[in-house]
Amino acid sequence: MIDPLPILQSTFGFPGFRGVQESVVSRVLAGENTLAVMPTGAGKSLCYQLPAVVLEGTCVVVSPLIALMHDQLRAATAIGIRAATLTSVDTDQMETIARFRRGELDLLYVAPERASGGAFRDLLSQAKLALFAIDEAHCVSEWGHDFRPDYRLLRPLLDAFPHVPRLALTATADAHTRADILEQLGIPHDGMIVAGFDRPNIQYRISPKDNVTRQIADLVAEQPGPGIVYVQSRAGTEKLAEALAKTGRKVRAYHAGLDPAVRARNQADFVASEDMIICATVAFGMGIDKPDVRFVAHAGLPKSIEGYYQETGRAGRDGDPSIAHLFWGADDFAKARQRIGEVELHRQAGERTRLTALGALVETSGCRRRILLKHFGDDAPANCGNCDNCLNPPAAIDATEVARKFLSAVFRTGQSFGVGYIESILTGQSTERSLMNGHEALSVFGIASSPEEAALIKPVSRALLLRDALRANDFGGLEFGPEARAILKGEAEVSLIVAPKRERRRRGAQVANPTGDPLFEALRTRRRELAQEAQVPPYVIFHDSVLRDMANLKPTSRAALAHITGVGARKLEAYGDAFLDVIREAA
Template identity: 75%
Template sequence: MQSPEAILQTTFGFPGFRGVQRDVVDRVMGNRHTLAVMPTGAGKSLCYQLPAVALEGTCIVLSPLIALMHDQLRAATAIGIRAATLTSADDNRAETLARFRAGELDLLYAAPERATGEGFRNLLRDAKVSLFAIDEAHCVSEWGHDFRPDYRLLRPLLDEFPDVPRLALTATADAHTREDILVQLGIPHEGLIVAGFDRPNIRYHITPRQGTTQQIADLVAEQPGPGIVYVQTRAATEKLAASLSGKGRQVRAYHAGLDPAVRAKNQHDFVASEDMVMVATIAFGMGIDKPDVRFVAHAGLPKSIEAYYQETGRAGRDGEPSVAHLFWGAEDFVRARQRIGEVEPQRQPGERARLSALGALVETGGCRRRILLKHFGEEPAETCGNCDNCLNPPAAIDATETARKFLSAVYRTGQSFGVGHIEAVLLGQSTEKVMQRGHDALSVFGIVDGEEALLIKPVARALQLRDALRTSEHGGLEFGPEARAILKGEQTVDLVLPPKRERRRKRDGSANPIGDPLFEALRARRRDLAQAADVPPYVIFHDSTLREMAMIRPINLAALGRISGIGARKLEAYGEAFLETILAFEGR
């Protein structure tokens, strides 16, 4: 049997393991059960693919989405791993079963729904199973943000094969969720390997919404490369996609209500693209194994910090610089609290804690990454140098007095009006509505002026975020449970004022920032090969591999094969084509 290092080089084309990969592989090869918590882009799939090549038998990969399985199948096949999927979308079921029984598969992908059936269990008795890999393992936990009941039915299947190692993998699990995964999948606590949650290549930005469409249009203009924009409703995806279209970028919409053929085509085209923007609901993402997404934007508040971490983690899986930008509004928190009131009473404390954690993330004047990582139990440095607050520290002021004025105006106008009317009263504006209701005679009329006037809207957002103000069923502001303490001076309202936004020139965050013409020629050759093979360009080679080619300019196959990311199978399949491009560029 080849050593793990030899397989890593010859099959995957990598000179060495990254992070905790070697620790995980060693446990699997030693026949020990393991839970690996590794950030997206840390190479989780290699942790079961490499043992699948090394060990006798077939690794059974349990994965939640068909699209994700098919993406991983393409990538595995491209490097010479014998792999197949067993899903409702496959028309080669008989061939796959025959290959499995004959011991001709290294990897067999299936969904938990199929794996928990008696028929699948009988199938596994017909051949040698080398490993169970449970992908997206946080789905097994009711404490997780993406619970799937079928995952909780896996334990009997795993226990029927007690001598087969099991490897659970996830990028998003806090301490409570990790403990639950260990119990539900029968993994001993000493089998827990946590690689850390930091994604240092992602730059985090969080901004109050002020004309969302324009804000996102500006972001799209500034950020080259593929991107995902998450919105909260189906209708909003199509509306925003239409607004962003026609500005030099391909833009598509994705949501569960689209015709299945349209949805599948949009996803296929996005995966194959080098610059498309997908405007989507959260139905889009988990099934996407696309490494070169350069930015992820949220046009509204995600469900939780765990969901935010997972969704932003779809950017920069290739390790290249990427951006995550969240645009939020006070109404997001109002709606979230309303939804919490509609869930079962026993779940409400946990949901409130999740919302409070999101509030701390958007409201902080300190390091965003620090809050994210502390949520997952880490103790990071005070600053990261790669989030909006670290790069451009905001001003922080005590806005308690302005908040008390705002709350007084809400109370004296009868807790029936929105932010605009309250602002008009405080500024002393004699609008028609103010005059009709006699609010110009109130003691709060005109008590805010000068620079304090600029604080009214941020204060209104802060009061709604803190649940000092709520929106009534008629759309007016009314007191929430935290209002009394602020009015009585028992609680302060500190306000973070984001720096004024300057119109930035388009950043050269492209795949080819130094404009190397050889790199562009290599990308063009990759594009042609990808179209001919009907696979996404990144399945051929990642941009980082092409950049290394352009820098080293190898003159023979042996030198080309020493470049990171070029294993034996890819060298055989594509080496001559890329070498031809390099030599032609050199005039040889």
């Protein structure tokens, strides 16, 4: 078997493998079918790109989105890998097919819709194949959060070439989904390598909504680098983008309802930027591999805990410190339960499990990371040191009595009124509506009028909705959910998290240049110029970490520059002298 280390160093510019990369690559080079479960940022793409260079023949990569394929194509081409995409928007399809037949491609990216067709299978029989790589492999599982039916049609293609190894890759599969991937793609159970799910450089924060536009504007002010804000509706993305633009930052909206040219331009602007914010629906992000996203914010509840993990994982792919901040409301959980009732019956149990896991994540007074990692079967310490609860532990108070009073008021008023009305009954506020309904004669009228209890009513209503002790009906009224009985009977307690008093955070330092080194800024400026000339995003030239090493080590020759991690032979030849000139000028 060929030693992959020299190619790892010369082509990719890395002195050695990270994490489980070596184990995965060794299995692939030995011709063994493999499932690799690796967190975002752990270098999944190298696990097939390196074998594609080492092995004779073409590695066929099945990837779910055209934008993602084109992004990976740019990165592969920049380091000298012979790569191409075969998609519906490519105008050079005949040239790509000819290059494939001549054996001139290391990598060929295709969508599952094309890969599962008979015509593509016939094409593959006309040249030597090195490997099948199935990216975002969780899409094959109906149990998974991002199911794509065409992924389930890939097995006949793989089986038609039994001697070509297959490598499935994902970052977001729980135990059930992993088992389904193995079965659907014909990979043995002993062929699975799980690297773990922890992203230690991401700081997890979760807050109840309280004027979410202002809350996100505060986050934007704190974080000067690029950021993604996920919004639950198309109209919401544009409204929030307009509001955040008033902070002085460059902001774009992204959703499926935009004109395709506008949508593509907004994505391209964000990918190329070093400080832009994009407000988007969840359709955005899977199609990019931008490593320098400094924060991801959710302006509402994600669809699942796997979705949350995947979406927050788009922050900090370069390994630098990043923030994931989720803002949630009780109505988010009510809407999520309504959505579960609309999916196929056999999927509802799984969806409820995911929603319960999200509830535990937002409700906990303990470590957020521990809850998240336990969902995926990972062990985690009790204190991660890098989530809001671990950094600034909240207090918890017993609100069971107020919760029972709230539920009693909901019951005695006929389970048909909203939170505001129930609050007015509990605090004893006489209104024309309460007089007309005769509710001022009820035993619950005014039973929570003390300032201490009154202050707990809204947080308690959120907690009861989150726990499914209350549900909102189609008219906005509250009615009992399945968990109400246990609370009323004293069989379950309700505790509330009291978040520490929030100090307004000052604008954070640029992670890219924490010491304010003028040489680093000069290198960054040169990178920006080279990127514009080559019409690629700046990070395709070099990551910020590479520029920081240049600024610290100050190499003055190509030989010295070649020793910096991330500087491979192709990039050294293409860009080395330009950066060396900047270093010499600063000396």
